[in-house]
Amino acid sequence: MRLGRKTDFFLNGQSESASYHYYFRKAIRMSLTLRSGFSFGGALSMLFPADKIKNEQSFLENTDEYWMSKALVKSMENASIANPNPSVGCLIVKNNELISSGCTEIWGGRHAESIAFSRLSPADLSGSTVYVTLEPCTHVGKQPPCIELFKNKGIQKVVIASKDPNPLVAGQGLIKLKEMGIECVTGVLINEVQAWLAPFFVQQKHKRPFIALKWAQTLDGCLADDNNGWQWISGENSRKYTHWLRQKYDAILIGVGTLLNDFPSLDIREIQHPNKRNPLKMIYDPFGKIFQCDKIEQEKLKEKTFKEGTKKIIFINSSVLAIEKSKKNEWLQSIIQNKDFLIVPLGEQNQPQFTKSLLESFLGKEIEDFLGRPLQSVLVEGGGRLLSAFIEEKCFDLIHIFIAPFFLGGEKHKLFSSAQKGFLSYPLKEVSTVQRYIMKVQEKLGEDILIELVQNEMN
Amino acid sequence: MRLGRKTDFFLNGQSESASYHYYFRKAIRMSLTLRSGFSFGGALSMLFPADKIKNEQSFLENTDEYWMSKALVKSMENASIANPNPSVGCLIVKNNELISSGCTEIWGGRHAESIAFSRLSPADLSGSTVYVTLEPCTHVGKQPPCIELFKNKGIQKVVIASKDPNPLVAGQGLIKLKEMGIECVTGVLINEVQAWLAPFFVQQKHKRPFIALKWAQTLDGCLADDNNGWQWISGENSRKYTHWLRQKYDAILIGVGTLLNDFPSLDIREIQHPNKRNPLKMIYDPFGKIFQCDKIEQEKLKEKTFKEGTKKIIFINSSVLAIEKSKKNEWLQSIIQNKDFLIVPLGEQNQPQFTKSLLESFLGKEIEDFLGRPLQSVLVEGGGRLLSAFIEEKCFDLIHIFIAPFFLGGEKHKLFSSAQKGFLSYPLKEVSTVQRYIMKVQEKLGEDILIELVQNEMN
Ligand SMILES: NC(=O)c1ccc[n+]([C@@H]2O[C@H](COP(=O)([O-])OP(=O)(O)OC[C@H]3O[C@@H](n4cnc5c(N)ncnc54)[C@H](OP(=O)(O)O)[C@@H]3O)[C@@H](O)[C@H]2O)c1
Ligand SMILES: NC(=O)c1ccc[n+]([C@@H]2O[C@H](COP(=O)([O-])OP(=O)(O)OC[C@H]3O[C@@H](n4cnc5c(N)ncnc54)[C@H](OP(=O)(O)O)[C@@H]3O)[C@@H](O)[C@H]2O)c1
Numbered sequence: 001m002r003l004g005r006k007t008d009f010f011l012n013g014q015s016e017s018a019s020y021h022y023y024f025r026k027a028i029r030m031s032l033t034l035r036s037g038f039s040f041g042g043a044l045s046m047l048f049p050a051d052k053i054k055n056e057q058s059f060l061e062n063t064d065e066y067w068m069s070k071a072l073v074k075s076m077e078n079a080s081i082a083n084p085n086p087s088v089g090c091l092i093v094k095n096n097e098l099i100s101s102g103c104t105e106i107w108g109g110r111h112a113e114s115i116a117f118s119r120l121s122p123a124d125l126s127g128s129t130v131y132v133t134l135e136p137c138t139h140v141g142k143q144p145p146c147i148e149l150f151k152n153k154g155i156q157k158v159v160i161a162s163k164d165p166n167p168l169v170a171g172q173g174l175i176k177l178k179e180m181g182i183e184c185v186t187g188v189l190i191n192e193v194q195a196w197l198a199p200f201f202v203q204q205k206h207k208r209p210f211i212a213l214k215w216a217q218t219l220d221g222c223l224a225d226d227n228n229g230w231q232w233i234s235g236e237n238s239r240k241y242t243h244w245l246r247q248k249y250d251a252i253l254i255g256v257g258t259l260l261n262d263f264p265s266l267d268i269r270e271i272q273h274p275n276k277r278n279p280l281k282m283i284y285d286p287f288g289k290i291f292q293c294d295k296i297e298q299e300k301l302k303e304k305t306f307k308e309g310t311k312k313i314i315f316i317n318s319s320v321l322a323i324e325k326s327k328k329n330e331w332l333q334s335i336i337q338n339k340d341f342l343i344v345p346l347g348e349q350n351q352p353q354f355t356k357s358l359l360e361s362f363l364g365k366e367i368e369d370f371l372g373r374p375l376q377s378v379l380v381e382g383g384g385r386l387l388s389a390f391i392e393e394k395c396f397d398l399i400h401i402f403i404a405p406f407f408l409g410g411e412k413h414k415l416f417s418s419a420q421k422g423f424l425s426y427p428l429k430e431v432s433t434v435q436r437y438i439m440k441v442q443e444k445l446g447e448d449i450l451i452e453l454v455q456n457e458m459n
Numbered sequence: 460m461r462l463g464r465k466t467d468f469f470l471n472g473q474s475e476s477a478s479y480h481y482y483f484r485k486a487i488r489m490s491l492t493l494r495s496g497f498s499f500g501g502a503l504s505m506l507f508p509a510d511k512i513k514n515e516q517s518f519l520e521n522t523d524e525y526w527m528s529k530a531l532v533k534s535m536e537n538a539s540i541a542n543p544n545p546s547v548g549c550l551i552v553k554n555n556e557l558i559s560s561g562c563t564e565i566w567g568g569r570h571a572e573s574i575a576f577s578r579l580s581p582a583d584l585s586g587s588t589v590y591v592t593l594e595p596c597t598h599v600g601k602q603p604p605c606i607e608l609f610k611n612k613g614i615q616k617v618v619i620a621s622k623d624p625n626p627l628v629a630g631q632g633l634i635k636l637k638e639m640g641i642e643c644v645t646g647v648l649i650n651e652v653q654a655w656l657a658p659f660f661v662q663q664k665h666k667r668p669f670i671a672l673k674w675a676q677t678l679d680g681c682l683a684d685d686n687n688g689w690q691w692i693s694g695e696n697s698r699k700y701t702h703w704l705r706q707k708y709d710a711i712l713i714g715v716g717t718l719l720n721d722f723p724s725l726d727i728r729e730i731q732h733p734n735k736r737n738p739l740k741m742i743y744d745p746f747g748k749i750f751q752c753d754k755i756e757q758e759k760l761k762e763k764t765f766k767e768g769t770k771k772i773i774f775i776n777s778s779v780l781a782i783e784k785s786k787k788n789e790w791l792q793s794i795i796q797n798k799d800f801l802i803v804p805l806g807e808q809n810q811p812q813f814t815k816s817l818l819e820s821f822l823g824k825e826i827e828d829f830l831g832r833p834l835q836s837v838l839v840e841g842g843g844r845l846l847s848a849f850i851e852e853k854c855f856d857l858i859h860i861f862i863a864p865f866f867l868g869g870e871k872h873k874l875f876s877s878a879q880k881g882f883l884s885y886p887l888k889e890v891s892t893v894q895r896y897i898m899k900v901q902e903k904l905g906e907d908i909l910i911e912l913v914q915n916e917m918n
Contacts, residue, residue, distance in 0.1 A: 416868030
């Protein structure tokens with residue numbers, strides 16, 4: 001399977017620059033806010049003890065919502081390793097008792113339904129209700145179509161959260177189930193499940209990776225204090241959620257400013273829940289500052305961000321890379337020779353198309369081959385300058401913001417701040433014309449608040 | 460009844476400046492966050508149709524919480540006119556049916572219990588349960604003690620949200636009820652009721668008015684755009700809540716910067732609910748900029764902020780006032796002669812005691828006489844410079860913030876912004892040492908989010 005190629009955009013009969021804008025006008029579509037206790041990270045009850053979530057929606061026992069919420073939790077077990085397959089959950093319930101369950105395995109492995117059914121005899125299945133977060137598939141992929149499993153088993157009812165996003169197959173599973181005489185219910189917890197599967201939906205529909213931005217800020221919008229002191233802005237629960245998101249998304253992108261100030265490890269700690277892999281780490285470093293590091297910084301990087309065992313990509317302007325290579329920079333050579341690293345040369349980036357060549361490289365075969373599968377999602381984790389560029393160019397599907405309840409009053413680490421050295425200036429925004437976003441989630445996480453925003457309701 | 464006098468502070472054996480700090484270390488005490496659907500403005504169901512509140516807590520019918528939530532709604536009927544009495548709600552329930560209810564009348568009028576009981580015969584009351592948001596009073600004030608009403612009526616149970624804040628009388632009502640052989644339950648919805656009655660609690664306990672700050676901001680902390688264009692930041696529901704808060708609090712305070720940029724009317728519109736009076740309007744104008752207004756600005760003020768029918772106070776440095784008076788400024792003269800106006804001269808204000816003389820004037824007899832009752836609460840509505848000063852000096856009990864889901868990237872209207880002309884600089888804050896606040900409420904209001912913060916959990 002391959003994601004969309006450049007040609008997918010450029011075949012739209014639009015000019016290259018128009019196609020770029022076209023690209024991100026197609027954001028995820030969701031018409032409603034999510035129920036309390038759910039977010040784009042899934043069911044918060046999987047991540048936090050019940051007392052940490054203020055208003056978790058409690059469903060009446062044995063209702064369809066009740067079982068579907070448990071199917072969603074089940075589907076979270078293989079966050080990330082199922083990618084680019086959707087991580088689906090399936091529960092089988094009989095006489096108000098859970099008799100089997102399954103979650104999509106690692107890419108190429110079995111689907112959720114297949115695992116759940118495999119544990120049961122036809123006698124078990126007779127009279128049961130199947131809860132599945134995504135419509136069962138009808139096509140032959142790496143696995144036989146799941147729909148076949150439902151044949152002649154005496155299954156009473158199938159409850160589905162969401163149809164398949166692919167318009168060519170959406171509804172086919174349902175039609176087949178009805179032909180088998182099985183009662184079907186759809187749309188149960190549809191928003192919550194679609195939020196969880198958003199990267200899969202965007203990739204299927206728009207042939208590009210899902211782009212999520214994430215940061216922690218104070219109430220007055222500071223991402224750090226003016227001393228650049230490295231300290232947590234957000235509290236323990238927000239950090240746990242961040243680690244969970246790193247599990248969910250395929251790759252993390254940070255700017256070189258953050259790399260060389262924080263030396264972040266960018267791996268997954270602080271979650272007790274299934275931790276199956278660390279994400280790909282990507283550094284945006286147009287001017288090759290990494291390669292100017294002194295020995296001490298190099299050592300710090302090797303210990304932290306560049307620690308062995310994870311894959312790393314460095315994005316650098318192609319002209320800068322050429323110069324660095326000609327210098328016979330030893331540090332650069334050692335990185336080039338390290339098979340855990342990929343250096344991706346970019347065309348020069350100019351406003352307002354700063355993100356363009358970066359995004360196009362996400363679609364290239366080089367990254368797919370390096371990762372071993374298509375890049376389905378990217379979490380941009382900062383700093384403020386990189387995030388400002390993504391926001392200004394409307395280049396995102398989703399923003400996760402943690403707001404911590406205090407004020408810093410600083411100037412340097414606010415989004416769009418002109419107090420930042422070397423920052424390219426953005427046009428003045430006015431209240432009457434500025435783009436407004438839509439808040440899909442707001443949830444208290446410990447002392448902070450988590451807000452999740454999308455650009456628009458369009459599809 | 461009178462609020463604390465200066466002597467109340469200065470009798471603490473502390474120096475004047477220490478007593479000032481002491482003053483605001485005593486903030487409201489609340490150990491828990493409020494349930495969804497409740498805020499410091501009361502039960503949001505009273506203000507918004509159910510579909511506008513995302514997660515309103517639904518109580519099981521006929522539980523104590525269910526009836527107490529209705530008693531709290533009842534208590535909101537006389538927001539503001541009951542002040543400085545607490546606006547209490549009382550419901551009488553028999554056989555799971557509401558048979559009578561009452562809300563504290565205008566100051567000097569009847570208490571909630573007295574109204575609720577007056578409609579019923581002893582036969583009605585026999586076997587009933589009484590829900591009352593505050594412990595019934597045991598002392599003779601402008602009204603006979605409510606506790607007498609409960610005698611020999613065959614009342615089965617009394618459910619009370621909160622005890623009286625006055626430590627000398629707290630629990631007396633309960634003791635008397637128990638002596639009468641009535642079953643008592645306390646603490647039902649205690650946080651939600653204490654939040655609603657917070658101004659009364661602070662005034663009773665700390666002998667000073669309750670200070671609430673309020674503003675609307677973007678996610679990146681802008682209170683306006685850099686063009687000073689006057690446009691709503693927040694949406695319709697947030698504005699409705701603001702109007703409701705103006706109803707609840709005794710006075711609104713704004714800085715002269717806001718006055719002369721926005722010419723706000725500061726009255727109460729946009730609420731369908733009981734609107735009983737407009738609040739006192741207070742302008743902080745240390746350098747007497749109001750008196751430099753040209754004719755056009757004077758007309759605008761007369762039409763809007765200074766419109767007839769409401770009381771207005773102007774705070775001005777005493778030295779500036781003396782100079783203005785000596786100039787025989789006609790506009791100043793017309794204001795002095797207008798009985799709707801009070802001009803309060805202040806001692807010179809220096810950082811870090813900017814708010815000191817302002818606060819002391821709130822306690823003076825002059826304002827109490829002008830208002831016709833003690834000043835129990837003040838809502839500081841902006842602009843950013845005035846708010847920054849109140850925050851920096853820790854001079855508040857509560858902050859209401861509406862966050863609208865967009866970014867402006869401006870510099871001038873951020874809190875503590877040094878980009879503001881004439882702004883006094885505040886010391887640089889650092890993440891590791893900065894004061895953090897406690898979020899008691901976070902609630903989606905239309906497209907925005909409402910956050911309510913307190914300083915600490917101390918009492
Ligand atoms: N609170 C949070 O969630 C959070 C998250 C991450 C980081 N941080 C903090 O943020 C700080 C570092 O962030 P930062 O903003 O300085 O750097 P950054 O965003 O991490 O890095 C930006 C990099 O992109 C380059 N760039 C080139 N053109 C650009 C354009 N048009 N727009 C944006 N960037 C462009 C910059 O180059 P030039 O340097 O040549 O301009 C720079 O190398 C640290 O203090 C860190 O602690 C906070
Ligand atoms: N989003 C919202 O909720 C909201 C609410 C209200 C207003 N606003 C916007 O805010 C803008 C006006 O606000 P503003 O900040 O310019 O003015 P402001 O806060 O309304 O007024 C501040 C006044 O206090 C005086 N002052 C003297 N010493 C001070 C000190 N130590 N700290 C603070 N103030 C001191 C200032 O004097 P000097 O002028 O001599 O310095 C000025 O006259 C308008 O654009 C308005 O639309 C937004």
